[in-house]
Amino acid sequence: MFDRRPSPERPGPGQESVWDYPRPPRAERMHRRAVLRHAGAVVAESDDLVRVLETSHPPTYYVPRTAFTDGMLVPVEPGGRSSAKPTGWGRHSTFCEWKGVASYVDVTVPGAEPLRAVGWWYPEPDRRYPELTDRVAVYVAPFDEITLDGEVVRPQPGGFYGGWVTDEVVGPFKGGPGSMGW
Known part of the structure; x- marks a missing residue:
């Protein structure tokens, strides 16, 4: 059974409605500053981002793999195990x-519990999304803090999707209870 599409919130000045985003999604380069922090360490920071926009979802931001602090990205092996070796990047x-x-x-941040399967990337993205090559997106909630241009980012509801909620986007956002059929 599909849930009824909700009434979109009206965007204010400087805001976007996620209901105006396209399907299929659009990827676009952004020159904004993202900083990912966990356990007292900067995990990644970059102003070279790609955001993916899809109807009913807050933007998902992709950060260059090279923006991550050396040794902090560890591929997930089949069955959910991590490999300390950077070859074969992410077989799960x-x-x-x-x-x-x-x-x-x-x-993995030294001295802290690893954040398991917290990020993903497309080793060979579909030809429609070449901008995603060598970029990683992450779920917001497990990190101590992610900021975008200094604003603290909030996670997309639910836990399945990886959108970054900021004051510049309005929903409602897919991911919460009752949103399965949107």
């Missing part, structure tokens, strides 16, 4: 009908 995978096969990564 899922499939997106638009972007292709995604591989997952853990984030």
Whole structure:
């Protein structure tokens, strides 16, 4: 059974409605500053981002793999185990009908519990999304803090999707209870 599409919130000045985003999704380069922090360490920071916009979802931001602190990205092996070796990047995978096969990564910060399967990337993104090559997206909730241009990012509801909620986007957002059929 599909849930009824909700009434979109009206965007204010400087805001976007996620209901105006396209399907299939659009990827676009952004020159904004993202900083990912966990356990007292900067895990990644970059102003070279790609955001993916899809109807009913807050933007998902992709950070260059090279922006991550050396040794903090660890590929997830089949069965959810991590490999300390950076070869074969992420053999645990899922499939997106638009972007292709995604591989997952853990984030490891010395002295802290690893953040398991907290990020994903497309080793060979669909030809429609070349901007995603060598970029990693992450779930917001497990990190101590992620900021975008200094604003603290909030996680997309639910836990399945990896959108970054900021004051510049309005929903309602897919992911929470009752949103399965949107």
